Amino acid sequence: MQMKTILTALIATLFLVSCGNGNHDVSDDPGDSDGLTDFQLEHGIGPVTERVDLGEIDPARVEEGRSIFRMKCEACHNMEGRMVGPALGDVMESRSPEFVMNFILNPSGMTREHPEGQRLLQEYMTPMPFQNVTREEAKAIVDYLRDYAENQ
Amino acid sequence: MKTEKSRILRGMFFGAGFVALAAFLFTGCPSQDRMMDTRDAAQKVYVAPGDHDEYYAFLSGGYSGQLSVWGLPSGRFLKVVPVFSQDPETGYGYSEETKPLFQTSYGFIPWDDSHHPHISQTDGDSDGRWIFINANNTPRIARIDLDTFETKEIIELPNTGGNHASSFVTSNTEYVIGATRFSIPYETDLDVAIDTYADNFDGALSFLSVDPDNGRMDLKFQIVVPPYHYDLGRAGKGPSADWVFFTTYNTELAHTMLEVNASRNDKDYIAAVNWRRAAELVEEGHGRTMSAEYYHNYYEGNQGYAVSNRKDEVTVLYPEDIDENFMYFLPTPKSPHGVDIDPTGEYIVGGGKLATVIPVHSFSRMLEAIDNEAFDGDSRGIPILDYDATIIGEVEDPGLGPLHTEFDGRGYAYTSVYISSEIVKWSLDTFEVVDRIDAYYSIGHLMITAGDNVNPEPRYMLGLTKTAKDRYLPTGPKQNHPAQLYDISGDRMELLLDFPTIGEPHYAQAIAADQIKDQVKQIYELEENDHPNAILGVADNRVERDGNNVHVYMASVRSHFRPDNIEGIRVGDTVYFHLTNVEQEWDVVHGIAIKGAENAEILVAPGQTKTLKWEPQRTGIYPFYCTAFCSALHQEMQGYVRVSAADADVPLTWRTGTN
Ligand SMILES: [Cu+2]
Numbered sequence: 001m002q003m004k005t006i007l008t009a010l011i012a013t014l015f016l017v018s019c020g021n022g023n024h025d026v027s028d029d030p031g032d033s034d035g036l037t038d039f040q041l042e043h044g045i046g047p048v049t050e051r052v053d054l055g056e057i058d059p060a061r062v063e064e065g066r067s068i069f070r071m072k073c074e075a076c077h078n079m080e081g082r083m084v085g086p087a088l089g090d091v092m093e094s095r096s097p098e099f100v101m102n103f104i105l106n107p108s109g110m111t112r113e114h115p116e117g118q119r120l121l122q123e124y125m126t127p128m129p130f131q132n133v134t135r136e137e138a139k140a141i142v143d144y145l146r147d148y149a150e151n152q
Numbered sequence: 153m154k155t156e157k158s159r160i161l162r163g164m165f166f167g168a169g170f171v172a173l174a175a176f177l178f179t180g181c182p183s184q185d186r187m188m189d190t191r192d193a194a195q196k197v198y199v200a201p202g203d204h205d206e207y208y209a210f211l212s213g214g215y216s217g218q219l220s221v222w223g224l225p226s227g228r229f230l231k232v233v234p235v236f237s238q239d240p241e242t243g244y245g246y247s248e249e250t251k252p253l254f255q256t257s258y259g260f261i262p263w264d265d266s267h268h269p270h271i272s273q274t275d276g277d278s279d280g281r282w283i284f285i286n287a288n289n290t291p292r293i294a295r296i297d298l299d300t301f302e303t304k305e306i307i308e309l310p311n312t313g314g315n316h317a318s319s320f321v322t323s324n325t326e327y328v329i330g331a332t333r334f335s336i337p338y339e340t341d342l343d344v345a346i347d348t349y350a351d352n353f354d355g356a357l358s359f360l361s362v363d364p365d366n367g368r369m370d371l372k373f374q375i376v377v378p379p380y381h382y383d384l385g386r387a388g389k390g391p392s393a394d395w396v397f398f399t400t401y402n403t404e405l406a407h408t409m410l411e412v413n414a415s416r417n418d419k420d421y422i423a424a425v426n427w428r429r430a431a432e433l434v435e436e437g438h439g440r441t442m443s444a445e446y447y448h449n450y451y452e453g454n455q456g457y458a459v460s461n462r463k464d465e466v467t468v469l470y471p472e473d474i475d476e477n478f479m480y481f482l483p484t485p486k487s488p489h490g491v492d493i494d495p496t497g498e499y500i501v502g503g504g505k506l507a508t509v510i511p512v513h514s515f516s517r518m519l520e521a522i523d524n525e526a527f528d529g530d531s532r533g534i535p536i537l538d539y540d541a542t543i544i545g546e547v548e549d550p551g552l553g554p555l556h557t558e559f560d561g562r563g564y565a566y567t568s569v570y571i572s573s574e575i576v577k578w579s580l581d582t583f584e585v586v587d588r589i590d591a592y593y594s595i596g597h598l599m600i601t602a603g604d605n606v607n608p609e610p611r612y613m614l615g616l617t618k619t620a621k622d623r624y625l626p627t628g629p630k631q632n633h634p635a636q637l638y639d640i641s642g643d644r645m646e647l648l649l650d651f652p653t654i655g656e657p658h659y660a661q662a663i664a665a666d667q668i669k670d671q672v673k674q675i676y677e678l679e680e681n682d683h684p685n686a687i688l689g690v691a692d693n694r695v696e697r698d699g700n701n702v703h704v705y706m707a708s709v710r711s712h713f714r715p716d717n718i719e720g721i722r723v724g725d726t727v728y729f730h731l732t733n734v735e736q737e738w739d740v741v742h743g744i745a746i747k748g749a750e751n752a753e754i755l756v757a758p759g760q761t762k763t764l765k766w767e768p769q770r771t772g773i774y775p776f777y778c779t780a781f782c783s784a785l786h787q788e789m790q791g792y793v794r795v796s797a798a799d800a801d802v803p804l805t806w807r808t809g810t811n
Pocket of ligand 1: 741781
């Protein structure tokens with residue numbers, strides 16, 4: 001019971017400090033995952049609304065992705081083992097590239113409106129921030145994560 | 153011309169009457185509010201939760217040394233921008249990056265008295281790039297960027313006592329001006345008897361160019377002028393855009409008991425300086441190169457450490473050296489305070505503090521008088537123009553102690569009147585008062601939205617008053633200074649709102665929110681962080697020893713520091729925490745504080761790097777923590793430093809995450 005109160009308070013705080021990047025609609029019920037399309041359920045909510053053709057892993061893009069990851073993601077994510085956020089070494093095995101891109105580009109939308117995002121936020125208790133990356137950069141990060149998954 | 157004796161007598165008579173009247177009025181406070189229907193007023197200042205104000209208002213901090221930012225019409229307090237005073241809240245003036253901003257030829261000066269904020273202009277209208285503000289005590293001018301709302305530059309003015317007539321810009325921000333309020337010897341460090349005032353003391357007018365690309369100031373030249381007190385200044389606009397104007401008082405050359413001795417003359421002067429011609433004369437080599445000592449401090453690049461440059465020379469124009477006239481004195485009653493130029497650039501309004509009228513000079517008549525050499529003598533080679541040749545109107549019955557005027561662009565001027573504590577609205581056509589309203593209590597300056605521009609926006613007027621007395625809940629013998637907001641959109645001024653401010657605002661400026669809100673930065677981009685001690689990836693976190701200096705290259709992210717366990721520090725070390733906040737989300741700020749630090753915390757904005765210096769005096773375990781409530785796990789955002797004895801051989805180690 002105690003735990004539950006603390007949890008509610010924590011979650012309330014999380015919403016309080018996670019401020020809006022992107023498309024906040026205040027009237028949205030954060031607990032409501034109804035009304036999501038099949039695409040959204042599988043590939044996430046955000047600027048990526050259709051399948052992305054990734055093609056072969058491009059070594060130059062992998063390098064770019066690695067350096068962005070070092071600067072903007074590594075503070076919270078290990079490849080192996082939980083840190084502030086989940087380990088990302090095998091994320092490409094469980095998630096689609098579009099899902100990962102949407103998580104990077106629209107983290108507050110994902111953790112508010114997507115059932116997987118909501119679940120992750122409840123588990124990790126820190127809202128994943130938007131790290132000021134462009135769509136192309138998100139794609140480069142995806143290549144880096146794909147490359148890691150293949151060559152680990 | 154009147155005899156000197158009758159002048160003195162009249163001055164004394166007026167002085168005594170003035171004091172008695174002031175005492176009477178000061179204790180008897182105006183009683184009746186003239187306020188529009190309470191509900192209408194409330195509606196006019198109501199900004200719904202989550203909505204934004206129409207205007208940013210920048211109020212000087214006076215003796216706080218800072219600049220405070222407010223929303224109008226709601227009167228919402230937005231922030232304090234620290235400028236001339238250390239700010240333990242943010243670490244400004246305590247962090248290693250910002251300390252160089254306070255360097256002066258008198259050493260590290262952690263406080264000043266900031267008076268007149270002025271927004272940069274293009275074609276005579278505020279353009280919202282930068283805001284300048286002056287320091288009165290140890291004469292300086294600061295520049296604040298209006299995309300980060302941070303102080304980026306402070307420059308000292310040499311051989312100047314009390315930089316009060318500052319920091320006003322010309323209509324395309326070609327120059328920002330400064331001037332001597334308390335005349336002193338122009339020669340640096342000159343040691344002379346005070347009663348050699350008339351022989352050894354001077355005033356100096358300063359002209360600092362502003363780089364149109366980055367706002368960087370440069371002290372281009374000074375003009376050495378008679379040892380009057382230069383009180384306020386303004387640049388002309390439109391036809392008068394090549395000129396700047398300064399009020400003077402103490403043309404009596406008093407150096408003791410100025411309240412009596414500097415109030416004798418019926419008229420002092422407004423100094424009119426053709427800055428464009430003066431700058432050309434400097435270019436043509438008519439200036440003297442004089443030794444001077446002053447500091448110029450600014451940020452180079454995007455961020456990093458401010459640099460301090462010591463300068464030792466300045467170019468000086470002596471009007472008596474030059475056989476061409478480029479400045480004139482306009483006799484003006486009586487110890488004038490403000491000099492304000494109407495939106496057309498034609499009217500030069502003096503705030504004749506001790507005068508019974510508001511004198512208005514005509515710029516075009518001034519030019520004619522110069523052409524016709526309608527001179528009434530000179531002062532150190534500077535021609536004094538004939539009063540009747542330049543004056544175009546005297547506003548009768550303005551109340552007692554008119555100080556400062558702004559304009560609504562619809563043909564009216566609004567003058568603050570200190571002793572009778574009111575604002576008078578008068579016509580620039582008839583020079584007659586058309587409306588007046590009480591101010592609570594003892595108003596200094598006033599400000600109209602864009603009211604000093606070529607195109608004023610006649611929406612709101614803010615009165616900055618000197619005493620609160622019973623206006624708010626009492627908070628002790630010293631109360632904060634009030635601001636009162638008036639609606640000036642109709643024929644009559646209407647009081648809307650009354651709120652306490654920060655420090656003592658002497659002047660304010662307002663700019664439409666739409667003009668700048670989209671340029672305001674939300675983060676510092678990590679990619680553009682050029683701080684020499686930044687770490688741009690958490691993997692680079694480390695601790696390095698260099699003799700007794702220990703550098704901690706640290707990163708912060710919700711909700712930990714890297715590294716967060718440090719051992720091998722010794723008593724006698726100087727530890728520098730270079731903290732990079734690697735967050736890239738708007739308004740996610742981390743701070744750092746460590747037990748026993750003798751300075752302050754430092755707050756670090758997203759993407760920024762700041763350095764806290766720490767000199768541990770005792771062995772032991774020192775916790776440090778994040779001072780900003782950044783996340784649900786903020787309480788967990790902490791670390792430990794182990795400090796050992798000076799001769800200990802504990803190796804230097806650091807770690808994060810391995811318990
Ligand atoms: Cu924190």
